[in-house]
Amino acid sequence: MNLAAIETFLAVTRVGNLNRAADEMNVTQSAVTARLDALEQALGAKLLNRSRKGATLTKAGYAFLEQAELIASTWSNAKAQANLxxxxxxxxxxxxxxxxxxxxxxxxxxxxxxxxxxxxxxxxxxxxxxxxxxxxxxxxxxxxxxxxxxxxxxxxxxxSTETLIQVSTVEREAVRWDPAYIFVDYGPAFRAQHAAAWPSGETASLSFSNPSWAHEYLLKHGGSAYLPERMVREDLAAGRFFAVKGSTTFTQRxxxxxxxxxxxxxxxxxxx
Known part of the structure; x- marks a missing residue:
């Protein structure tokens, strides 16, 4: 099976359009079409619904997508190994x-x-x-x-096992609800602990799955959030953040x- 055909399939899947995929790969649209035709013929299945509006995955395309990503990643890894x-x-x-x-x-x-x-x-x-x-x-x-x-x-x-603490850009004590509170999602275990400790019916208007982004946002715009102690130690010492007095702490493994x-x-x- 031709690796170029698999990489072309992934490019079309990513951008959703044969023309844009051709531009990205610096080849002609006819080359993209030929590669896709060859790949579908080799697999014996139609992978993409192609039209003037773009390209979408078929059921067989969805099934092949994960394997195509693995093949491309394995090849990339092999090239890296060969060129250390x-x-x-x-x-x-x-x-x-x-x-x-x-x-x-x-x-x-x-x-x-x-x-x-x-x-x-x-x-x-x-x-x-x-x-x-x-x-x-x-x-x-x-x-x-x-x-x-x-x-x-x-x-x-x-x-590691580390502590998550609630910090704020203003010095204050714990309150039932802070309108400037930002929720940082550390996963199902944290969500359950957080809901038990803070049973407020309010929902944060801003949330992040990455604490680094939440940290940067707080520094620029203010507010409060639960962040790893390792991440805010210098900010606490410099007075940029304050530990919220009386707030519950959590642990993250x-x-x-x-x-x-x-x-x-x-x-x-x-x-x-």
Whole structure:
């Protein structure tokens, strides 16, 4: 099967239009059409509904999309392995939940670079579904998430347990509801704890799934939110933020999961 045809299929799926995909790939529209025709013929199924208005996935196209992404990612990984910098002998592919990167995973990666100069590192952002798919396919070696990836082919360990505190850009005590409150979503466990601790019927008018974005927003526009203590320590010391007096604190656990097959190359995965 032609890799160019798969990459063309992914490009058309991403932009929803054959002309735009052709421009993006710097080829003619007829080349895009020929590649798609060849791919559909090889698979024996129609993948896209094509019209002047654009292109949409068929049922078979949806079924093939995940495999196409894996094939393209595996090829990209293989090229990276074959073109490692001088002095580097292996590539460590790592998936990190966005909320766990600033000053947590970031510090760990810096330590790995210092202690293992023969290892190149690539970092992907993703949540559990993406990470599990990438680990299962062998595209990635390990993932840092709020919950473990389990199964006979994986192992995991607690990476960290940290405190989430409510901070505000004005000094105040806890109140039933702050109109300037910003909700940061750390996942199902946090949502349940948050609802139990703050049973107000009010809903925040602004929410983020990434605490770094919430942190930046607070600095620019003010308000309050629950943020990791590691992220706001300097802001508290400088008086940019204030810990909300009397507010409930929460804990967030992060778990490092990895492919058992990767342990031979990266024995430090299991180290605390």
């Amino acid at each position: 910098p001088r002095g580097v002998t292996q590539l460590f592919s790592f998936v990190c939940a966005p909320s766990l990167w600033p000053k947590l995973s970031e510090s760990w990666i810096e330590g790995l670079r210092r202690d293992h100069p023969d290892t190149a590192i690539e970092i992907w952002t993703g949540l559990k579904d993406d990470a599990q798919r990438w680990l299962q396919s062998g595209v990635s070696d390990a993932a840092l998430l709020p919950e473990p990836i389990t199964g006979p082919d994986y192992d995991h360990r607690i990476f 992060s778990v490092l999961s990895w492919r058992k097959a990767s342990e031979a190359a990266f024995s430090w995965l299991a180290s605390n």
